[in-house]
Amino acid sequence: MDELKEKYKNKNVLITGGLGFLGSNIAHKLVEYGANVTIIDALLSFYGGNKFNISGIENKVQVIIGDIRDFRLTEKTIEGKDIIFNLAAQVSYIDSINIPLDDLDINCKGHLIVLDACRHRNPDARLIFSSSRMVLGELLYSPVTEDHPTEPLSIYGIHKLTGEKYYQTYHKTYGLKTVVLRITNPYGIRQQMKHSKYSLVGWFLRQAMEDKTIQIFGDGKQLRDYIYVDDIVTAFLKAGISDKAIGQIYNIGLGKSSQFLEMVKTVLKVAGKGKIECVPWPKNYEKIETGSFEMSMEKAKKDLKWFPRIELEEGIKRMCEYYKKFKQFYW
Amino acid sequence: MDELKEKYKNKNVLITGGLGFLGSNIAHKLVEYGANVTIIDALLSFYGGNKFNISGIENKVQVIIGDIRDFRLTEKTIEGKDIIFNLAAQVSYIDSINIPLDDLDINCKGHLIVLDACRHRNPDARLIFSSSRMVLGELLYSPVTEDHPTEPLSIYGIHKLTGEKYYQTYHKTYGLKTVVLRITNPYGIRQQMKHSKYSLVGWFLRQAMEDKTIQIFGDGKQLRDYIYVDDIVTAFLKAGISDKAIGQIYNIGLGKSSQFLEMVKTVLKVAGKGKIECVPWPKNYEKIETGSFEMSMEKAKKDLKWFPRIELEEGIKRMCEYYKKFKQFYW
Numbered sequence: 001m002d003e004l005k006e007k008y009k010n011k012n013v014l015i016t017g018g019l020g021f022l023g024s025n026i027a028h029k030l031v032e033y034g035a036n037v038t039i040i041d042a043l044l045s046f047y048g049g050n051k052f053n054i055s056g057i058e059n060k061v062q063v064i065i066g067d068i069r070d071f072r073l074t075e076k077t078i079e080g081k082d083i084i085f086n087l088a089a090q091v092s093y094i095d096s097i098n099i100p101l102d103d104l105d106i107n108c109k110g111h112l113i114v115l116d117a118c119r120h121r122n123p124d125a126r127l128i129f130s131s132s133r134m135v136l137g138e139l140l141y142s143p144v145t146e147d148h149p150t151e152p153l154s155i156y157g158i159h160k161l162t163g164e165k166y167y168q169t170y171h172k173t174y175g176l177k178t179v180v181l182r183i184t185n186p187y188g189i190r191q192q193m194k195h196s197k198y199s200l201v202g203w204f205l206r207q208a209m210e211d212k213t214i215q216i217f218g219d220g221k222q223l224r225d226y227i228y229v230d231d232i233v234t235a236f237l238k239a240g241i242s243d244k245a246i247g248q249i250y251n252i253g254l255g256k257s258s259q260f261l262e263m264v265k266t267v268l269k270v271a272g273k274g275k276i277e278c279v280p281w282p283k284n285y286e287k288i289e290t291g292s293f294e295m296s297m298e299k300a301k302k303d304l305k306w307f308p309r310i311e312l313e314e315g316i317k318r319m320c321e322y323y324k325k326f327k328q329f330y331w
Numbered sequence: 332m333d334e335l336k337e338k339y340k341n342k343n344v345l346i347t348g349g350l351g352f353l354g355s356n357i358a359h360k361l362v363e364y365g366a367n368v369t370i371i372d373a374l375l376s377f378y379g380g381n382k383f384n385i386s387g388i389e390n391k392v393q394v395i396i397g398d399i400r401d402f403r404l405t406e407k408t409i410e411g412k413d414i415i416f417n418l419a420a421q422v423s424y425i426d427s428i429n430i431p432l433d434d435l436d437i438n439c440k441g442h443l444i445v446l447d448a449c450r451h452r453n454p455d456a457r458l459i460f461s462s463s464r465m466v467l468g469e470l471l472y473s474p475v476t477e478d479h480p481t482e483p484l485s486i487y488g489i490h491k492l493t494g495e496k497y498y499q500t501y502h503k504t505y506g507l508k509t510v511v512l513r514i515t516n517p518y519g520i521r522q523q524m525k526h527s528k529y530s531l532v533g534w535f536l537r538q539a540m541e542d543k544t545i546q547i548f549g550d551g552k553q554l555r556d557y558i559y560v561d562d563i564v565t566a567f568l569k570a571g572i573s574d575k576a577i578g579q580i581y582n583i584g585l586g587k588s589s590q591f592l593e594m595v596k597t598v599l600k601v602a603g604k605g606k607i608e609c610v611p612w613p614k615n616y617e618k619i620e621t622g623s624f625e626m627s628m629e630k631a632k633k634d635l636k637w638f639p640r641i642e643l644e645e646g647i648k649r650m651c652e653y654y655k656k657f658k659q660f661y662w
Contacts, residue, residue, distance in 0.1 A: 100447055101440065101444070104439060109432065151499065151503075155443075155497075155500070158493060158496040158497060158500055159493075161496065162489060162490075165483060165489040165492065166486075169483060169486070172484060173484050173485065
C-alpha cells in the first residue's frame with residue numbers, strides 16, 4: 001500500500017465514468033493517496049453515475065460533467081494526464097439486448113475516442129480498461145485463464161471484446177501503454193441500487209433490507225466469482241503503475257466462486273431480513289448465462305502482486321452498513 | 332452450377348453494398364439465375380460503389396440508393412427477403428487508421444442494424460457476411476484455419492471481427508441463419524480503380540495499363556492469397572443455400588499463395604506495359620502487414636463443395652480485358 005501511495009502522490013489521474021460504482025471508489029482511494037484527480041462522467045440516466053458517490057472528496061477532485069463520446073472535450077481532458085482509468089460504460093448485458101446501438105455507441109465509440117486522442121496528444125499515458133467476464137461466452141475449461149477463447153453470447157460481451165481489442169491494438173500498433181482488466185462479478189459500496197439490471201448482489205441486498213421476497217431463477221446452483229470493490233480498486237491502482245502489465249489482459253476476481261443461492265442466503269443473513277423464492281429462468285436470460293463460472297487469478301497475482309482479500313460475507317456486511325447510512329442517495 | 336440456378340430461381344435476394352465490387356458481381360450472377368434482386372447501396376464517395384457496375388442488368392434489379400445505417404429504411408428493405416448478402420462496408424484498412432470512427436460507424440453499426448432488423452422482422456432469412464483475413468493479426472501457424480486466434484493489428488481488422496461476432500452471436504443467441512466468409516485478397520472486374528487504398532492488384536493493373544512505374548514496398552517476397560471475384564461469387568452463392576454453413580465461418584481464398592512481386596510481374600506481363608521500382612516500407616504500413624500469408628480452404632471445400640478455380644494470370648487477363656473496354660467508367 002505504501003508503494004501505491006508513493007507512486008500516485010501528485011500524479012495527474014483521469015477517471016472516465018468517475019461518478020459511477022468502480023470509478024468513484026477509485027477516486028476516493030486516489031484522493032487518500034494525494035493524486036490530482038479529474039473525473040469525467042456523463043451522468044446518463046439509469047446508469048451508475050451518482051454525485052453522492054464522491055461525497056467527502058467533492059472539493060478535492062475536479063469534476064467534468066461530459067461525455068467521452070464528445071471528441072473535442074475528450075481531447076482536452078486527456079491532455080497532461082499520467083494515468084487514465086477508463087470506466088465510462090453501459091454496464092447491463094440485459095439492456096444490450098434491447099438497445100444494441102446505444103451499447104455500441106457508449107462501449108465502443110467512447111473508448112475509441114479516448115484512445116485515438118491519446119495516440120495523438122498523450123501517447124505516454126497509462127490507460128486501464130474495465131472489461132468483463134462476458135467476453136468469454138460458453139466456457140471450454142475451468143478455471144478460466146486469460147487466453148480462453150472469446151465467443152461472446154451477448155451484444156454487451158461483443159462490445160466489451162471490441163473494447164479489449166482497441167486497447168490491445170493501440171498498444172501493439174501505436175505503442176500506447178494499455179492494460180485490460182477482465183472483471184468477474186463486482187459488488188460493493190457506491191453501486192447503484194435502483195434496478196436489477198446489473199450487480200444482483202446490490203439489488204438483492206436492497207430487497208432484503210426492505211424485507212421483500214427475492215426471486216431466484218432456476219436452482220441457484222451456478223457458481224459465480226463475486227469480487228468486492230476494494231479489491232478491484234487495488235487491482236486498478238496496481239495495473240496503473242506496473243510496467244509488466246503494459247499490453248496485458250488480467251482476470252480480476254476473488255479466485256473463489258460461490259453458488260448463486262449461497263450469495264443470496266448470505267445477503268439475507270447479513271440483512272437479517274427478506275425471503276427467497278425460486279422461479280424458472282426467463283426466456284431472454286437463459287441463452288446468455290454461461291453456467292458455472294470459475295476464473296484463475298494466477299496471472300494478476302504473479303504480475304501485479306495483487307491478492308484479493310475480501311470474502312463475500314465481509315463485503316456484503318460493508319455494503320449493508322453503507323446503505324443503511326446513505327439509503328436516501330441510492331434508493 | 333445447375334443446383335445453384337435451381338435454388339436461386341425466383342428467390343428474393345438483397346445485396347447491401349450491391350453497387351460495389353463483390354456485391355455487383357453477385358448481382359450479375361443472381362440475375363442470370365433468375366433471382367429477384369434488390370440492391371441497397373449508399374454510394375459513399377471514395378468507396379467501391381459505381382452505377383456502371385450493374386450495367387446490363389440495371390432494368391432487372393431493384394436499386395435503392397440508401398444507407399444500411401438508416402434503421403427505418405433497413406427495416407423495410409430486409410422484409411420478405413430469403414437471402415441477404417451483406418457487403419456494405421468501408422474496405423480500406425489504411426483509412427481505418429485515419430478515420431477510425433467512420434470505420435466503426437459503417438462496419439459495425441450498419442451490420443448491427445441489419446441483424447437486429449432481421450431478428451425482429453425476418454428471422455428466417457439467410458445472412459452472409461463478408462469478413463476479411465485482417466481479423467487475424469500476427470500469424471501463429473500456416474496455413475491458417477478458421478479457428479486461428481484473432482488478434483487484429485488494425486481498427487479495420489477489429490471492426491471486421493466485431494462484425495463476425497455479431498453474426499455469430501445473432502446465430503447462437505437468436506437462431507438467425509448467418510454465415511461468415513473470411514476473404515483473403517480479392518481482385519477482379521468491377522472493383523474500383525481510382526486509388527491504391529485497397530486491392531493493389533487493381534491499382535497496379537491501372538498503373539501498368541498507363542505504362543507507369545509501380546512502386547513495391549520492401550523485397551516483395553511476402554506471400555498473399557489472391558482470389559478472383561468469380562470464385563468469391565460462387566462461395567457466396569453456395570454459402571447462401573447451404574444448411575451446413577449456418578453459424579459457420581469459412582476462409583475464402585484460392586488456397587495457393589503467390590509472392591507479391593510475382594503478382595506484380597504477372598500484372599506487367601498481362602498488360603504488356605509498365606515498370607517496377609522497389610522502395611522501403613512506409614512507417615504506418617509496416618506494423619499492420621502480417622508477413623506471409625497462407626490460408627487453408629479445406630473447410631469450405633468440404634462443407635460447401637466449393638473449389639476455387641481461377642489462377643492469378645487468368646484472373647488478371649479477365650480484368651485487363653474488362654478495363655480496356657470500360658476504362659472511362661472506372662478511371
